[in-house]
Amino acid sequence: MEDKTKRATRHVRRLCIRYGVDGYDSTAFTGNFSMTGFFIHTNRVYKPGTRLRCEITTPSNALIHVEGTVMRSKSVPPQLVRAVRCGMGVHVHPSPSFHRLLRELELL
DSSP: OOOOOOOOOEEOOOOOEEEEESSEEEEEEEEOSSEEEEEEOOSSSOOOTTTEEEEOOOOTOEEEEEEEEEEEEEEOOGGGGGTTTEEEEEEEEEOOHHHHHHHHHHHH
């Protein structure tokens, strides 16, 4: 039987990210990247379906601006933040800037 839920390969990369709905009102770190998006480690999550604006600082200190949609999110009580993985999976809307970031991270 064929598995119809193929999961994209994840590549662990920790980069600083600022994000929000209307502006960049939150700061966190990325956890991993795939060809279609990334995971943000944070306890300040938005509901799935929310459109986010993101500003990612690359290893060369360039700023990359992308937009994406929250696909999944998980928050935990503050006392468990260090023990339990929390954050959001974001699907990035196709853009040249995201492809430049993936090339800089050597994922393309």
